[in-house]
Amino acid sequence: MIIAGGPASTYLAEKLSEISGLKLVKVDYKLFPDGESYIRFAEDVSGEEILVVQGMHPPQDRHIFQACLLADTALDLGARSVSLLAPYLAYARQDKRFLEGESVSLNTLLKVLKAVGYKRVYTVNIHSPWAIKSSPVPVEDILAEEALAEHIKSMKLGEPLVVSVGKKGKCMAERVARFLEAEYLAARSSRDKVTGEVSVEVEDSVGDRNIIVVDDIISTGGTMAKLVERLKAMGARRIIATCIHGLMIGDAAEKILRAGAEAIISSDTVPSRYTRYSVAGVIARSILGKT
Numbered sequence: 001m002i003i004a005g006g007p008a009s010t011y012l013a014e015k016l017s018e019i020s021g022l023k024l025v026k027v028d029y030k031l032f033p034d035g036e037s038y039i040r041f042a043e044d045v046s047g048e049e050i051l052v053v054q055g056m057h058p059p060q061d062r063h064i065f066q067a068c069l070l071a072d073t074a075l076d077l078g079a080r081s082v083s084l085l086a087p088y089l090a091y092a093r094q095d096k097r098f099l100e101g102e103s104v105s106l107n108t109l110l111k112v113l114k115a116v117g118y119k120r121v122y123t124v125n126i127h128s129p130w131a132i133k134s135s136p137v138p139v140e141d142i143l144a145e146e147a148l149a150e151h152i153k154s155m156k157l158g159e160p161l162v163v164s165v166g167k168k169g170k171c172m173a174e175r176v177a178r179f180l181e182a183e184y185l186a187a188r189s190s191r192d193k194v195t196g197e198v199s200v201e202v203e204d205s206v207g208d209r210n211i212i213v214v215d216d217i218i219s220t221g222g223t224m225a226k227l228v229e230r231l232k233a234m235g236a237r238r239i240i241a242t243c244i245h246g247l248m249i250g251d252a253a254e255k256i257l258r259a260g261a262e263a264i265i266s267s268d269t270v271p272s273r274y275t276r277y278s279v280a281g282v283i284a285r286s287i288l289g290k291t
């Protein structure tokens with residue numbers, strides 16, 4: 001197998017190649033003046049099994065189309081197969097029809113990935129794990145809580161309490177807490193289907209403790225900021241806001257810090273100034289069989 005890094009994830013592709021010893025094939029990219037994407041495999045890929053590494057964080061639609069170009073071109077040039085590692089899979093929050101007439105965008109995306117020739121898709125902490133069971137292309141979800149927990153451990157926060165939000169968040173909190181040998185609790189959240197406004201509720205007491213808030217995604221920062229504010233009002237000492245995918249849209253970070261978080265920590269699935277840990281190790285272990 002060889003690795004082809006797409007423009008969204010060159011850093012992660014290089015890191016994976018380094019860890020695994022797999023060759024990183026040279027791919028050239030540019031954007032035409034009108035914004036269209038150009039890609040060119042600068043080396044022979046015929047007969048190769050290729051792992052394309054291309055995240056789908058903003059600008060999502062461009063990154064998705066670049067993933068399509070990479071698969072279609074590689075196969076056209078004679079590659080034996082192409083698989084995709086999309087560390088952040090876009091549209092996973094639109095996994096069902098919430099309102100009459102809406103598109104189920106995740107299904108459309110998965111159909112497109114199959115149609116351009118991907119034989120398998122790997123992703124990290126997909127927002128809707130239930131939705132991939134019926135995917136037209138096999139999707140494998142790699143969990144990155146261990147990588148997050150290792151980073152938290154290195155911060156030496158004493159005995160932190162892990163707090164998550166939402167039903168699915170509870171599983172994430174459980175996993176992070178297990179790696180940290182810490183306690184956890186799950187806050188409840190609800191989102192208005194039309195305005196997107198989030199409200200959170202924390203039922204148990206958090207006392208004067210150091211808190212690690214975990215969420216799979218920080219997008220606009222609204223959910224995290226609401227929870228941090230609530231925990232602060234309940235007497236929490238230090239609060240660290242963490243996630244796997246830090247999309248950090250607009251003033252997300254400012255909102256979270258203003259609400260009382262001391263730091264924001266996210267992984268390199270979405271590269272940003274808040275990236276503090278890498279998912280390359282867990283990916284290498286699960287899909288490349290390398291440590």
Ligand code: R5P
Pocket residue numbers: 165166198215216217218219220221222223224
């Ligand atoms: C929701 O189900 C997710 O786990 C995140 O809580 C949500 O996507 C975060 O979005 P935002 O940062 O816009 O509140």
